[in-house]
Amino acid sequence: MGNIAIAFATSTISFSEFVEVKRQKQLENKRVRSLIPTYIARLNRSDETITTINLNGLGVDTNILRLLTAPINRGQTCVTELYLEHNWFGSEGAAVVARVLSHNIHLKIVSLAHNHIGSIGAMAIANALEQNTVLQRLNLGYCEIDDDGVKKLATSLKKNHSLKYLNLEGNFVSSEGVRSLLNCVYDTSGGIQSLFDSNHSLISYHNGQRTIYNPNFPETTVSNRQLVFQLASVLASCNFRYSQPRWTTTPTSSSSSSLVKKSNDQTSRRVAACKILQYCLKEHRNDYWKCIEKLEEKIVPHIVGWLVRYGGVEVMYIVLRDMPWLLEKNQEDVNQNPFLESCDETSDGTVVMENVLA
Known part of the structure; x- marks a missing residue:
């Protein structure tokens, strides 16, 4: 006790102030933790006003995930954004989220960053992406995913036509994994047909300038950086540039104009055509x-x-x-x-x- 008193004697706050700050933090943590049962109760009542669920860092585990996603699986909600970063679930929890993604028609953003889902969890998510048609953003950063999980994601994304942003930063990805991502969006193994069957909706595999591979791999400075550069080039020159909405002008009775968006199929074919030209013409x-x-x-x-x-x-x-x-x-x-x-x-x-x- 004497040491504590001496420490506070040299600090800028008193012991009583420290106790009060700690009490306030405990109350705040208790209030924030109460969000979980509140969300679950409102979702079970089919509350369609809930469009965003943010439970970042609240100790969500697999059991809580099951309770949380049950009404979403039943189609009783209109949740479009689900944030579950820095929580306590692993591959089993990722499988719970995967079941939601398999048939949900509302979720557009899902973030599972900083959870230990590993490659098994990533594979479960990948299988769900093959059936999902609405998800646009998926954050799997720092989830301890290795090349096996990345390869499965790359394979499944060839069957997905809605996801635009996949964040894989901070995972254990080597040049082999990066190469599978490149083949996902620019597959030249089967000529024109495989190019056409590549993924044409993805715009980015990471946020900002952070790496999608693990810098601890010895070949990073040689193989990975070159492959990532090629991947970024394809995403920028084809997927991003030619997947932007193209609008046509339709006259109305009031002589004004309305903008009509082209279908996803037309956009995908346009991107595919540009990749095929790039492949056939080369330099x-x-x-x-x-x-x-x-x-x-x-x-x-x-x-x-x-x-x-x-x-x-x-x-x-x-x-x-x-x-x-x-x-x-x-x-x-x-x-x-x-x-x-x-x-x-x-x-x-x-x-x-x-x-x-x-």
Whole structure:
């Protein structure tokens, strides 16, 4: 007691003030902890006014998660944001959240950062993403996820078309894991078809300038940084640039304009087309015909169509000048493929090459 008295004698607050501050903190913690049963009670009453649940750092464990998500699973709520950072659940708790994501139609933001879910928990979340169609932001930062979990996430994200931001910073990701992420958004293993089947909705794998890999891996300075640079390049040059909403003007009776957003399918095809062009042309961006001549004959008109659509009048002039033989092709002889449907569309008054040749 004497030592404590001496310590407070040299400090800026008295012992009584210290006790009062500690009491106030205890009351505040008790008040904040009461949020959990309050949320659960309101959700069980189907309170649709609750759109955001923030339980960061409140000691939420798997049992509390089950109570919290039960009414959400029953479809009785309209919760769009769920924050569960710095809590006490692991892979079992991640599986509980995964069940919500599997069929929920409201949740757009979920953050599980700083929970020990590991790769098993990440795999459960990944399986849910294959069925989810609405989630836009998912934070799995500092969740002790290794390459196995990242690979499963990358595989599942090829079947997801809504998620835009996936935060994986601070996990145990090596160059092998980063490579799987790159293949997720820019898969060249199967040529044009695998490129088309890649993920075209993701915009970022991390927040700000923080790394998505673990700097403790010995190959970080060589392999990882180069792979992350390539990944960032694809996300910036294709996914982000061409997935931005494209609006068309529709006149109304009052002579005003309303903006109409293009469908997700059209956006995905537009991003896919740009990736295919990037892959086929590579560094020969000014020598279109040299690259095109090496492609299969049935694919050529479609590639040209994309070039014209996204390259403008200048590209159209170059194509017609240097490849006049294309004018002699009969559109009816071209075998349509599932991944070439976007070539039949027009955008902002630009006519696709197939229609020009018809």
